[in-house]
Amino acid sequence: MTPPPARRRRTGTNGAAPAHNLPRRGAVRRAQAITTYGVGSLIAVDHESFVVSGLDEAEQSWSRGESPRIHERRLARLLDVDYFRLPPASDDTSKDGIRVRRFPLMHSCPDCNDLQRHRDFNSPAGRSVCGTCEVDLVPSRFIVACEAGHLGEFPYWQWVHRSKDRGASTTAQCGGKLKLRTSGHTASLRSILVSCTCGQAPEVSMEGSFRRNALKDLGLKCRGPRPWLGASAPAQECGLLQRTLQRGSSAVWQPVLKSALSIPPWSDGRADPLAEHWDALREYDERDHVEIYLKGVFKGKCPVPLDEVMALLDAEREEDPDGEAAPTFDHRYRALRNKEYERLRSGNDESEHSRDEQFVCETPLGDQSVLDPLGVTGPMLVKKLREVRALKAFTRLIDAESTTDSKEMPLSERPLRWLPAMEVRGEGVFLRLDEDRLGAWEKAPAVAARVERMRTAHQRVLEQRADDPSSVVPSPATPRMVLLHTLAHILINEWSLEAGYPAAALRERLYAADDMAGILAYTATSDSAGSLGGLVAQGEPDRLDQTIRSAVRRAEWCSSDPLCIESEASGTGGTNLAACHACVMLPETSCEHNNILLDRALLVGTPDDPHVGFFAKMLGY
Known part of the structure; x- marks a missing residue:
């Protein structure tokens, strides 16, 4: 850096x-x-x-x-970029x-206790020390942010002079110098003391600065600072409520990540030279018009045969959301997932493709009927896969999963035709749940009642974080989604115990909708825990049967029981039920939904009603 x-x-x-x-x-x-x-x-x-x-x-x-x-056309189209x-x-x-x-620019000196901008300490070039005391300066522990993504300095001068000049401007007018010291009596905010040498205001502590309305009570609102864009970037009109945060708080920055698997016909890399031309090519329906365009752009030397270009255009149009004149981002993302689900179900045999193929998905050789008593079907061995994860934007103070576009802060001042991304090459196991058994189970009143409690709590959280509650995206919580999510978590935990994989090296990808009920568990890193065949081997029916049975039986008990299994609400805003870090939660890098919408009772039942569990028959109920 x-x-x-x-x-x-x-x-x-x-x-x-x-x-x-x-x-x-x-x-x-x-x-x-x-x-x-x-x-x-x-x-x-x-x-x-x-x-x-x-x-x-x-x-x-x-x-x-x-x-x-790097290129991934399906994701680039979703995010409206070229590459x-x-x-x-x-x-x-x-x-x-x-x-x-x-950033922050405000620093303090541990020796002389001066609190001022970094440049005012007269540090030697290339060093961050007090020009007088020659000790390392300490960046301000406190900053302010708003839900629109802006980031600013903590208003120390207004905080000190709040009793006398409430709502004053951000420029100190008293002529004094700010001082910051620690009393040492406790480790709380009460022991952090700020004063001004003007003598017009008493020394005050930082206690109360984290109250939600602390800065509002000073008459301060967000002015739209964006320090990551530099001093020349104009501040945006904002006016939202600012909140005090610690510099290292996870609420300061949350990434908005979107990902896609490379699936045929895009997974062999042959379409990459056309990355910047697809929007123009989609304007043509006739083969002759496409041919003329390619000859003009590539001067008669198009690296992709015309037949392949037409096949790629047809494949792209197949992912257009059905019945949507102006599809939203969510509709297009759902269409992307639907196509992945279809390809995972149908497979892609390695023997039929070249070595450049980045997606290989094959049916296991073993007898799949051993999985029938479990209600599991259609296991597939994903021997090669490539996932591209792109940083679309970021948020502050609010969870990126519950945000809207208006709360997402772009990565640049002017629009760009590209985004930063990473690619992961690995392997995985895909499985589905039997639709007949799943359909009968999710209609049970007890099942619907438990999921409705989570859905209501999650919807309430989404509405609280939205500017306009009427435009909030509905919660994805359904019986099959919560079941698939919790099942994916216990499988990843089981593989981390039995197959030697760190839980953080595995990742889930859920396919839960009225016409989808699948789980893809795959390697999320490309290091030593990456694609060496160890995870694919777990997808053979006999071994998968043992894994599921062991994982479900392990989920029967939690070290926090009976509090965990009998919990009426847990997690952020009550969005979980029977779920905690001792049983089904995963590292955040492994979970698509930040460890919410989980309930192991939907797998194993409760002491009062064991039949609410999808695997109740396997457990002998």
């Missing part, structure tokens, strides 16, 4: 712009640049703090060799990298 270059202009040989020679500030993995330290997030490096810069300059600063383009780029590699030979800007 590197901070932005100095503003003064310099020239190199023959007046050309010189190569940047910017100081390095730590290193992050490519995956972290998508999931943890993406654009707009805060990152601590040693005793300094930075915000990751926007992507407006990334097209020039990211080297093509260190940050290559994706891997974040720059971070190694000793990197020429440039992810750029950062210092």
